[in-house]
Amino acid sequence: MISIRSSFNHSLIAFALVSAAAVLAQTATAATITGKSGNVQAQISYEKPQEYQYKNVRLKIIRSGQTVLDQKLPQDSEYDRPVGDLLAAPDNKLPVLDLDGNKEPEIIADFFTGGAHCCTYSLIYRYDSKSKQYKKIRHEWGNGGYRLRDLDKDGLPEFDSRDDRFAAAFTAYAASGYPLQIWQYRQGKMVDVTRRYPKLIANNATELWQTYTQARQQGDDGKGFLSAYLADKYMLGQGEDGWQRVQQAYKKSDRSQFFAELRKFLRETGYIK
Secondary structure (H helix, E strand, O other): OHHHHHHHHHHHHHHHHHHHHHHHHHHHHHEEEEEEEEEEEEEEEEEEEEOOEEEEEEEEEEOOOOEEEEOOOOOOOOOOOOOOOOOOOOOOOOOEEOOOOOOEEEEEEEEOOOOOOOOOEEEEEEEEEEOOOOEEEEEEEEEOOOOOOOOOOOOOEEEEOOOHOOOOOOOHHHHOOOOEEEEEEEEOEEEOHHHOOOHHHHHHHHHHHHHHHHHHOOOOOOOOHHHHHHHHHHHOOOOHHHHHHHHHHOOOOOOOHHHHHHHHHHOOOOOOO
């Protein structure tokens, strides 16, 4: 009887293990994000063993019916989630488009690292006709991400973003303001072209000042918005005017320390040349 009971118990344990494995296999899901431009097709595939976990993330690129790249994408952790364009059609959520006007579409693989508000980064792949291979760069967006917009109407999109170095620089994250930041992708590199768009910078500065006024009415000191406003003013070549407004507006007891730290920060981040 003892041997029968022992055998029965082992059978139950084995059955439980097999059942658990089957449940895990059933809950694990696979997904793909696809995009296409001309004769170039791209696909990101991944497995999702459990919530907020993304494994075996792979990028496949097909040119004229031939696979020229099929590799696992580098992730900082298994919680980095591949994301596509939420506004695009279901079969074209992976951005595949010409970013630099060379008639050759690039592929943008975006990732979100998870958390309350951080972070996003992009892996941008371009085709090198000499080596017949794809080369990539990585660009960090921080908390804000980006929007692709053809701001200068030349048929090529810009990356409309913000300077995430200002996140929680002088206040809590939720009370932070951000200078405008615009990027172009050119010959395998990201180029900061923000100063080419003074009207957009001025609009952003106006919005920051309005937000500062509203924040003051709600009891916040507004330092996060004042610092970003001043950065915009420097990009417009109006740094002196910006300082006058900021100094007139901020009268709290720590003003001398705040102004010194702000000047140092703007110099370190390149706004004060």
